Amino acid sequence: MRNLYFLFIGLFLFSCQDKKQEPFGKEASATPEVTENSVEAKIKLGEELFNGVGLCYTCHKPDQKVIGPSIKEIATIYKEQNADMVDFLRENAKPIVDPSQYEVMKTNFSITKSMTDQELQALELYMYSLIK
Template identity: 50%
Template sequence: MKTILKPLTLLVALFIVSCGGDKKTDKFGNPVSDEKENVEAVKPEVSEFPLAEKGKEIFEGKGTCATCHKLDIKLVGPSIQDIAEIYKEKNANMITFLKGEGKPIVDPTQYEVMKANFALTKTFSDEELESLEQYIYSQEK
């Protein structure tokens, strides 16, 4: 009995040693590190809408867009999701529209209400307008 047990215990002990320690592995047995650089490396490279976060700030902040536009319900203006969908579908240029140089394609009957905002949006830089556009597109359903 003893002669069988001894190598077995050794084997078990070896097993514990080799699997012990802090090293984590994923489900495929590859070592996983807790280090930050490594976590960053697995993330998708560049977001499709790098300016969306900035756009959200403008939309809810100095742009005051959020007073009339909500995410998924029509308030004074069409929902952000509806605008994104229609602009994408028609491959329309939101920046041109916000500069007051385009035509309304979402709800032309209410254009006058939106038009009043061009006084403000015309003061925005191209990057700010692009941020607004990216934010709206990033919210598409």
């Protein structure tokens, strides 16, 4: 009985440890930080955002039009017109690739507006990397 008492006290003390917890609803690694400044690391972050939290992959594929234009088409047009893709993703610029799909894209601006400048630049760099 005495051993059982000490076991319960030990479990109680162990369970009362100070544990760091993330705020409710925050994913542990939803958007990984780039610790390197290399172009490859930024492209990798952009790809992770595109295929993860950004949900861009649902409408845009690398080589084909699905709901929205292909990534290569978007990147080519932005490069040719020397336009700012980040401005568009912040909803500060008009659509230049396929204005007819703009209303569909508007629903995603809440996601892109919450991204940092570093994340948006990584996303842009990833898209440009597909046309090289």
